[in-house]
Amino acid sequence: METGEEFGPWLSRQLRLAGKTQAELAKELGLTRAAVSAWIAGRSTPRPTVMTDIAKALGTDVGTVHTRTTDTQAGLPVTWYHRPGYSDGGRDLGNAAAFAFDADVQVLARETCQNSLDERLTENGRPVRVRYTLHELTGEHLDAFREAILWNDLFPHYSAVSELAGNQKVGRVVDAGVRDMYEKGRLVLLRVDDYNASGLTGDDYADGKFAAVVRRQLESLKSGPGAGGSYGLGKATLWATSALGLVLINSTLSVPHEGRTERRMIGRLELPWREVDGRPYAGPAWFGRPDPDSPGAEVARSWWADEDTVARLHLGRDGEEPGTSFLIVGAHDVASLEGDSADQDEKPRDEEGSEDTRDIERMHERLVEALGRDFWAAMIGGGGRLPLLEVSVRALRNGDEVVPETMVDPSVEQPSRTRALRAHYEGTTVDRLTEAGQVAIRNVPLKLPLAGGTRGTLGTHQAVLLVTEAASDKDTPKNQVHSLRGNRMTVKKATVQNLPLGTNPFQAVLLVGEAAGETAPFAKEAEEFLRAAEPPEHDRWGQTEELILRWSPSAYRRINNLTTEVNSAVRELVARPRRGRGEGGEALRKALTVKSRPKAKAPSGPVVPVLDGLDATVGDHGEWLITAEVSIPRGDEIVPMVPIAQMDVRSGGRPRLDWAQLVAVEGCEVEDGTLRFPPGTRRAKFRGATDVSSHPVRTTLTRLVLELRAGKGA
Structure with missing residues (x-):
């Protein structure tokens, strides 16, 4: 017969749960206390006939004693433990980590799917499978679930929070x-x-994944530079999406704990400070079996549930494959109310006409959309490479299917980028786009800085840029670059500016770090650098505190340079080839007679270039990104010019901004911040990015003024 936990530790815990001592068990069995002590210490095991007597003393069946894959049901029942109020009178009016995210199922999908990718078992090479199930309960199904979570014990705490609803946000959400x-x-x-x-995995309280998720805040145990998360904030989206602040958990472990792997259960409730029956409570509560080792056996720990309990809590899993199930109780999607006013008539509404944040069909649609947008690359294989992820979404009502299970298909959600990535994996890319359906490839350099603020470059990582035409109307927005690294979650989405006129719509993918290939130079270093450059939302790369502390305040400029290189490469790849002088329109040219005017005499003195066009946008980090065009009168000598960026103000002098980057595009050269023009040049173009550290006011609250001033000595 297959056994679970070692007999000694198992028996010791059962005695604590049953409130028995070793001496009391020995007396019931008619044995000496030394015999029981020897079992618990592992020096011996009881005879099969004694096993039957032990089962009777513990109030369980003999099979449970033999297999030891679950606790006996004798002793302390599963209940709620609410953390007592602080002795110094302090109050927490909500979990600060949860305020980092909105109640948005699309944000939830991004954070939870990223966490699952990071926890994928890599030894077997198979993808991690993630399934989202929306389940609406009504009537007797709702009553049965409330009974299973001991709702009557929780209700006084919810009532106390509702009384505080007018004073703080969490109370208003819970009350609603x-x-x-x-x-x-x-x-x-x-x-x-x-x-x-x-x-x-791991102990209830000591360091490990269980404690990091269930017991602690702002702790991330992600290992390796390719991991997506790094702040320990992502798990807070689970509780942020629950209007009741309640999440139940069932985990099947990849590494046994207490000799077991299946049906490790726990629940956590996040409420603000409250007072119930004159007793203050700090905030969080846990649903579990009272720990006999805690003072007064009050603290709840995880327990090994039976299949009936798991089913009543709607946490049944398919098979024995390792992984975790999180059940968000009272899920709502407040962010679904946002969007264009044109969509307002189509949004689901309740009986009173209010927009419904709990419509499971709408939530299903938004989950599929978010998963296809953010994780399309992780679902793609090819060229002997397996996908990292499979994901599906379904919706039920009282156990009946409302929306069939939908497998998220990257070729449907992101057709052009899917084609591009598969072509890269299968080695069918080209150097330049000449026909429909082709995928062009280009290496783009990322110069990695030395750590610790040391000047210099560690090395150059070659990122991989893929460009292909936009395949369908679903490929929106067009002309975007999706950037991703090792776990293949889309981190940054950016539109390429200043495209040549007549450019066909396209989509592009940038593979950086380990996503560029394990053999790419400095792949691991690029992963580590870019991971440090991501904020908690993991939706861009730029200036962060970690980047400053580990590298330098100017390290983010390396990322700006990468963006400039990428945009330049994209523009080159999508530009239509110019016609030769003899191509096309020859008959038309012969049919036309053009009378030429005499050439104007060029001025003999120096000519001054004039700013002729300006395109300016605010970058991801609050910097001004400009592309400027200059027209130059005909002349033998052209005055060098200095671009000056200033903030527009209502009165007084305009604050001058420093340039973080100033590069020539055509018709000029940049030398120490000065534009110099070759003789005979009539038009020129340059680009620039301001240094955010020189901005006295946040960029979004100001306007930009750009001037060209004559350079020194002119």
Whole structure:
């Protein structure tokens, strides 16, 4: 018979759960205390006949004692433990980590799917499978679920929070969630299951993945530069998406804990400070079995549940494959109310005409959209390379299917980029686009700085740029570059500016770090550098505190230079080839007679270039990004000019901004911040990016003035 935990530790815990001592068990069995002590210490094991007596003493069956894959049901029942209020009178009016994110199922999808990718078991080479299940409960199904989570024990705490609703945000959210459940007679559950993942391994309290997710805040145990998360904030989206602040967890472990792997259960409730029956509570609460080793056996720890309990809590998993299921109780999608006013008539509304944030069909649609937008690259294989991810979404009502399970297909959600990445994996790319359906490739350099603020370059990493035409109307917005690194989640989405006239719509992909290939030079170093350049949302690369501390305040300029190189390469790849002088229109030219005018006499003195066009946008980090065109009168000598960037103000002198980057595009050269023009030049173009550290005011609150001034000695 297959056994689980070692007999000694298992028996020791059962005695604590049952409130028995070793001496009391020995007396019931008619044995000496030394015999029981020897079992617990692992020096011996009881005979099979004694196993039957042990089962009877513990109030369980003999099979449970033999297999030891679950706790006996004797002893302390599963209950809620609410953390007592602080003895110094301090109050937490909500989990600060949850305020970093909106109640948005698309944000939830991004954070949870990223975490599942980071926890993928890589030894077998298979993808991690993630499934999102929306489940609306009503009537008797809702009543049965509330009974399973001991709702009557929780209700006084929710009532106390509702009384504080007018004073703080969390109270208002919780009050609205409870009212919706009672007034509408419904409750939406959103479950996130992953398979072929590590599961919540480790002890309940000591360092490990379980404690990092369930017990602690702002702790990330992600290892390796290719991991997506680094702040320990992503798990907070689970509780932020619950209007009741409640998440239940069932984990199948990849590494046994207490000799077991299946049905490790725990629940966590996030509420603000409250007072119930005259007793203050700090905030969080846990749903589990009381820990007999804690003072007064009050603290709840995880427990090994039976299959019936798992089913009643709607946390059943498919098979024995490792991974974790998170059940968000009272899920809502406030961000679904945002968007264009033209869509307002199509948004789901409740009976009173208010926009419904708990419509499971709308939430299903938004989950599929977000997963296809952010994780399309992780779902793609080719050229002997397997996908990293498989993901699906389904919707149920009282156990019946409302929306069939939808497998997110990258070729449907991102057709052009899917074609581009597969072509790269299969080695069918080209150097330049000449026919429909082709994928052009170009290496783009990322010069990595030395760590610790040391001047110089560690080395040059070659990122991979892929460009292809936009395949369909679904490929929107067009003319964008999706940038990603090792876990293949889209980090940055940016539109390429200043494209040549007549450019065909395209889509582009930038593979950086380990996404560029394991053999790419400095791939791991690029991963580490870019990971440090990501904010908690992981939606861009730029200036961060970690980047400053580990590298330097100017390290972000290396990323700006990469962006400039990428945009330049894209413009070159998508530009239409120029016609030769003898190509096309020859008959028309012969049919026309053009009378030429005498050439104007060129001025003999120096000529001054004039600013003729300016395109300016605000970059990801608050800098001004400009592209300027200059017209130059005909002359033998052209005056050098200095571009001056200033902030527009209502009165007084305009503050001058420093340039972080100033580069020539055509018709000029940049030398120490001065534009110099070859003789005979009539038009020129240059680009620049201002240095954010020189901005006295946030860029979005100001306007830009650009002037050309004569250079020194002119």
